[in-house]
Amino acid sequence: MLRYLLEKEIKQFVRNSFLPKMVVMLPLMAMLIFPLIANFEIKNINLCVVDHDRSIQSQKLIQKIQSSGYFRITDVAESYQRAMLQVESNNSDMLLEIPVAFGKDIEQGTSTNVLIAANAVNGVKGGLGSSYLTAILQNFSVDIATKIQLPKAMPQGAGFSIIPRFWFNPTLNYKMFMIPALMIMVLAIVSGFLPAMNIVGEKESGTIEQMNVTPVGRFQFILAKLIPYWLVGFIALSIAVLVSRWVYGFKPQGSIVTVYLFASMFMLAFSGFGLVISNYAKTMQQAIFMILFFLLTFIFLSGFYTPINNMPQWGQVLSNFSPFKFIIQSVRLVYLKGCGFADMLPQFFALCGFAVFFNGWAVLSYRKKS
């Protein structure tokens, strides 16, 4: 009986004018566009410099800032007020004020002050921008101190230098952080929500009632809905994996088999969640709204965009209710750190737990009879 139902589902899927295209487009969009635009790396910060000194040293400093690649010097203003106008009119994000006698002070080893002001409307840009600029300034002062060999007048902060080393993602490439999460988002939509919407669609058209008066068991009916979308989920995931490899050269440090293994468990869990929704939603409108609600909740709780450790304590507790947390963690660990199955047993068991919970709920909440 199952094979007749599967035949039906697959024919309907392939004949749909929209779904097969979507399954290809979604991972392509997610992989080709999202990682490039959803990026926390700050580049091209517009900087307005107020140079009261106009000495060789101040020129050197400006050059150094320019050559860092993070800043674009938009203007060299004569006064702080002028520069502030630039910031206010959004032409500049930050301003740097170099005091009179900056060069002289440096060469003599006297301490000097520069002023950094940042537009913090975009907090991330403001914060990161000032810390980049501070780092450059510090670096500059160390250079000077070494060059002019004035050990007794070591500028502040030059007593020791910090060399950060970022493990597993040495260049702090935000794309590498985002890609595994985006893969999971694609997987969730394709394998969790499409079958749920399909079932609600049959409710709306009344064909599910016809099925309910046949000997088709609930289990077979659901399995026939899920199997095609699991396959489609693997196709979408594979597209995402291949694109990230070919376009970004992003290969998993660990085994790709582990990625697929975890993805399978996630699909099982998440399609169960979709079924729960399909049991409660009477119309497509209700289903879509519930899906949006939970998708957003799960994603924001999962550490998709922001580290879970940054969340308040209660948020960290809540994050455990998002299956996305565990699958995104695992895929990131395999991709970036090269973890194997044995290293991620807690995540795997968490996903198993979600699978049992959601599918159990789906079975219990299903009524073939009213």
Added chain:
Amino acid sequence: MTSIGTDKTTQQIGKVIWAENLCKKFGAFTAVDHISFEIEKGEIFGFLGANGAGKTTAMRMLTGLSKPTSGKGVVAGFDINTQSEQIKKNIGYMSQKFALYEDLKVWENIRLYAGIYGVPKKEIAPRTDDLLHRLGFEKEKDTLVKSLPLGWKQKLAFSVAIFHEPKIVFLDEPTGGVDPAARRNFWEMIYQAADRGITVFVTTHYMDEAEYCNRVSIMVDGRIDALDTPKNLKDQFNASTMDEVFHHLARKSTRNAD
């Protein structure tokens, strides 16, 4: 034959459908109010009533789609309270809402339901061709169901509902929205099915169709107010047509039609 543990068991042999005090309540509202009736094998049983009288609810209980609040019933030898899955193997059902898959072809719909009802794989293809030949649908075998006219869709839906030769076929307003010629045509198919021994349980709004039935019951406000052959009913209410009988009874309704 499964016993349902009452002394009625012996009497109901030969009855394909048997219901006693069937009742369905939705909260405070009693949709079906203690109805009892029996239907013989091969009978065409018309189930009449105004909109909202409780016909569809009663039918849903008999087909295992809805659980009775109270009362007993046996369909095709199985208890509607406990054996609805066995009932489903032995009945066909054509709902008010057209329920074939619009995005499947004619032969694919037949194949799907034949497969679901366990028609042997080898028989499906020849019997499909045979059916399409009888319906004169040979050319439409590969047509998507959504592009068929409504009258054809209904004939196809009926044929699909009886493709597995069920003991009983339930038809919920099968001829809604089609022209008189197509309706007559459809009733010819119903007669053919009844001749093959399939019991037909049909709800309808068309009183001329009620005349075609062997027996009819008329539901008013959840109760069966009349049940007999069309001729006896007309005599009983001193009416010349079933339409008059119906109006006579429906006037008593206190329930608003939906």
